[in-house]
Structure formats: C-alpha cells, structure tokens
Amino acid sequence: MAKYSHYKIGGPARFFFESKNERETAWALREAKARRLSVFVLGGGTNVLLPDSGFDGLVIRPVITGMKSGRKNTIEAGAGVPMEKLLAFAAGRSLAGLEWAGGLPGTLGGAVRGNAGCFGGEMKDVVVSVRSIDPRTTKIVERSAKACAFSYRESVFKQAGRRGAAGEIIIGATLALAPGNRREILRSVREKIEHRQRNHPLEHPNIGSIFKNVPLASVCRSKRSFERAVAVGVLEFRGSRFSVKTDPVPVISAAKLISESGLRGVSFGGAMISAKHPNFIVNALGAESRDVKTLMSLAKLEVRRKFGVSLDEEVQTV
Ligand SMILES: Cc1cc2nc3c(=O)[nH]c(=O)nc-3n(C[C@H](O)[C@H](O)[C@H](O)COP(=O)(O)OP(=O)(O)OC[C@H]3O[C@@H](n4cnc5c(N)ncnc54)[C@H](O)[C@@H]3O)c2cc1C
Known part of the structure; x- marks a missing residue:
C-alpha cells in the first residue's frame, strides 16, 4: 500500500480494488461481505498511516473521477x-x-x-x-x-x-x-x-497535521479567560504564549504545544517531528509505521506532561 500512500508507508493488502463507478463499488462491498473480509477505503492516502504488516482484508480505492x-x-x-x-x-x-x-x-x-x-x-x-x-x-x-x-x-x-x-x-x-x-x-x-x-515540510513524505488543534475552551480556566484570550488573540498558558486561531473555532496550535514540549526535530527510526512545522511527522528516511507511532505517542506524552492537554489525532491510523 506504500505506493498509494502519501507517506510511502504501508505493507501489502490481501485484496486491492479500484472501483470506477457506483456499481463496481457496490459489487466490491458485496464480495467483501460474502467472503467476510474487512474493508478499508483509501482515497488519496494523504491522511492515513497504514500498517507495516499490511491489511488482511479488502482495500477499496474509489477512482470515480467524473x-x-x-x-x-x-x-x-x-x-x-x-x-x-x-x-x-x-x-x-x-x-x-x-x-x-x-x-x-x-x-x-x-x-x-x-x-x-x-x-x-x-x-x-x-x-x-x-x-x-x-x-x-x-x-x-x-x-x-x-x-x-x-x-x-x-x-x-x-x-x-x-x-x-x-x-x-x-x-x-x-x-x-x-x-x-x-x-x-x-x-x-x-x-x-x-x-x-x-x-509545510513538503520536501519529505508526510500526511499533513497529525493532531487536531486544541479547542481554546478546553484549556481556559473560566469563561472570562476564554473571552479575553479570544479578544486579544493570545493565551498565556503554563509559561508559554499561544496565539489564538479562530479557524473555524477558537483553538491553540498543536504544533506550538509540541514545539514548547521540546520535541521540534526529534527523530525515531526513519521518522522525524518536523522542525519546520512540529505538527507534521515526516518520513525522513525510510520510516516505518511503528516509527511514526512512537513519535505520536511521545508527542502525546510530553504535551500531557507539560501542559496537561490530551492531543487528539487528526490522521487515521489503520
Ligand atoms: C501536505 C498536507 C497538507 C494537508 N493540509 C490539510 C489542511 O490544511 N486541512 C485539512 O483538513 N487536511 C489537510 N491534510 C490532510 C488531508 O489532505 C485531508 O484530510 C484530505 O482530505 C484526505 O483525503 P484523502 O483522499 O487523501 O483521504 P485518505 O487519506 O485516503 O483517507 C482519509 C480517511 O478518509 C477515508 N476515506 C477516503 N476516501 C473515502 C471515501 N470515498 N469514502 C469514505 N471514506 C473515505 C479513509 O478511509 C480514511 O479514513 C493535509 C495533508 C497533507 C499531506
């Protein structure tokens, strides 16, 4: 599946089918049901971390392009x-x-x-x-x-x-x-x-932002501090200064939380927390899925330790 993944990561799928229209997609689903196969749908592969061990089921890739x-x-x-x-x-x-x-x-x-x-x-x-x-x-x-x-x-x-x-x-x-x-x-x-x-660190294979930005409301102690942070566009939080983005709801950046936890540029195996944009974990050199997962766990752990914040994954891990 690495060939179909923006990350260039992922082992073999047991079955892989590209459906060109609704009829073919429905047929593939019926076949999967009859054979009791798990199904995974793959689009452009730009937001998924696929397993090194592959997928023991049917991967359907809708290439319906009209x-x-x-x-x-x-x-x-x-x-x-x-x-x-x-x-x-x-x-x-x-x-x-x-x-x-x-x-x-x-x-x-x-x-x-x-x-x-x-x-x-x-x-x-x-x-x-x-x-x-x-x-x-x-x-x-x-x-x-x-x-x-x-x-x-x-x-x-x-x-x-x-x-x-x-x-x-x-x-x-x-x-x-x-x-x-x-x-x-x-x-x-x-x-x-x-x-x-x-x-963005587009020079390396990546899957975009790994974690969702963190809702401002979840890190403010009171309604008043929330409203103040929105009004001035800045939040002082546990010794760090965060800009408040309101796109589409008030949030603070996951990248900044990771950076302030000292993880900018940290690598494991072939994967690296990007120094350019720390909410990207890039495939710097032949990374495997487990290298990325290790860095994801590290980011969650350190951000929780320093800020008491739980990072929520934006990417889909299979
Ligand atoms: C450099 C870079 C920058 C990015 N910037 C942004 C950004 O600014 N904003 C943003 O929101 N995202 C961003 N992303 C993430 C990603 O591009 C988007 O989430 C994109 O919409 C995922 O589409 P995809 O076709 O690649 O889905 P995939 O990665 O193939 O799949 C993602 C999920 O959607 C499911 N899926 C895919 N197709 C279908 C379908 N037809 N039916 C049902 N389920 C389906 C998959 O099963 C999987 O769970 C970025 C990614 C990269 C690599």
Whole structure:
C-alpha cells in the first residue's frame, strides 16, 4: 500500500480494488461481505498511516473521477476526484468558493469525510449533498449537508453507531459555489499553495497535521479567560504564549504545544517531528509505521506532561 500512500508507508493488502463507478463499488462491498473480509477505503492516502504488516482484508480505492457543472453554480463530482482537479474545474468555470483548498492534497471523498478545511474555509461551506453506499445493504444513500453533521474535522461518516455512517463509502458530492472572477480565483488558489510551500515540510513524505488543534475552551480556566484570550488573540498558558486561531473555532496550535514540549526535530527510526512545522511527522528516511507511532505517542506524552492537554489525532491510523 506504500505506493498509494502519501507517506510511502504501508505493507501489502490481501485484496486491492479500484472501483470506477457506483456499481463496481457496490459489487466490491458485496464480495467483501460474502467472503467476510474487512474493508478499508483509501482515497488519496494523504491522511492515513497504514500498517507495516499490511491489511488482511479488502482495500477499496474509489477512482470515480467524473465532474460536471449543474444548475445554480453547482458542481457534481465523484469521490475519487483529486482536490487539485476539482479546483481547476471550478476556476475554469469562474466558480468561486473553493479557493481556501489551494494545495489541499487528497480526494473529494476524503475531504468530505474529514470536513477538511484551512484558511478560513471548510468542506461544509460548499457541500449541498453527499452520495454514499451503505456496506450492509449496498444501497445508495443521499444526505443533505445538514444530515452530514459536519463540525471541526468531523462528519457523520466518521461516526460509528446507529446514527453514524462510518463504513459507508462516499461516491460523490454536489457542491454549491458562486460566480467569481477566474483570475482572482486562480490568484487566491496560488497564494494558498505558496503559503503551504513556505510553511509545510513538503520536501519529505508526510500526511499533513497529525493532531487536531486544541479547542481554546478546553484549556481556559473560566469563561472570562476564554473571552479575553479570544479578544486579544493570545493565551498565556503554563509559561508559554499561544496565539489564538479562530479557524473555524477558537483553538491553540498543536504544533506550538509540541514545539514548547521540546520535541521540534526529534527523530525515531526513519521518522522525524518536523522542525519546520512540529505538527507534521515526516518520513525522513525510510520510516516505518511503528516509527511514526512512537513519535505520536511521545508527542502525546510530553504535551500531557507539560501542559496537561490530551492531543487528539487528526490522521487515521489503520
Ligand atoms: C501536505 C498536507 C497538507 C494537508 N493540509 C490539510 C489542511 O490544511 N486541512 C485539512 O483538513 N487536511 C489537510 N491534510 C490532510 C488531508 O489532505 C485531508 O484530510 C484530505 O482530505 C484526505 O483525503 P484523502 O483522499 O487523501 O483521504 P485518505 O487519506 O485516503 O483517507 C482519509 C480517511 O478518509 C477515508 N476515506 C477516503 N476516501 C473515502 C471515501 N470515498 N469514502 C469514505 N471514506 C473515505 C479513509 O478511509 C480514511 O479514513 C493535509 C495533508 C497533507 C499531506
């Protein structure tokens, strides 16, 4: 699976299937059910840590890549469309609203599931509806944006249980954009890409931010200190000074917590906590999954020890 992972990490899958449409995806799910195989869905592999030992089941990679523009400035796109292509498609039709996703790697399906976001935008701002396949019935389910229950890096597709849709395979989504100026859209997208090139350790394989930023409310002692921190944009916390980001909710940066715990540039095996952006653990030199997991545990441990804060994983470990 390393070949399909942005991290270049991951052992063999017992079965691996690329589905080109809904019918093939439903067929693969039926086969998995009949053979009692566990299923894992892989998008662009930009947010997953895959095991060195491989996956003893069926990996389904939806490569459903159709895109069409519809009425009222909408775009219908398949789950396997790379975000970069979706942005180019929107810009080509002078449709604005996705510029925040400039340089966001991965597929539409992965972005919807995790309500990907950055630079003040999130998938939830543009999604009208999502189509997915329920693995139990292999029937198609269509949900409105409201029914997707999007919140910070969350959606119904990450929730297990009766009300959740974990395990469903997203096959496509309809997005609502707005008329814009093509040049302006392209300029804005380019700005985001350049920001990422300056600030992210893109020279090494990585899977983006390992941990979610930490909700400000969870580290403030009172409502008053919370409101003050939001107003001045700064929080003094256990001897360190944190900027308060409000994208999309008030948070302090996981990268800063890791850095202030003295872990900037620390390496284990082939993996390294990036010195450039400490919420990235990069594959510096032939890293294995367990090297990354060791550094993740170290970051959690040290941040908890120094700040009493529990870091919550943003990436999916398999
Ligand atoms: C350099 C870099 C920068 C990044 N910056 C950001 C950022 O600014 N903001 C942000 O939010 N994220 C960021 N990420 C993380 C990542 O790009 C996003 O989370 C992306 O949306 C994941 O999409 P993917 O297709 O690669 O999903 P994958 O990594 O393949 O999968 C992620 C999860 O989604 C599930 N999944 C994938 N496709 C489907 C589907 N069709 N149906 C159901 N489940 C599915 C997988 O099973 C897995 O659990 C960054 C990553 C990198 C490498």
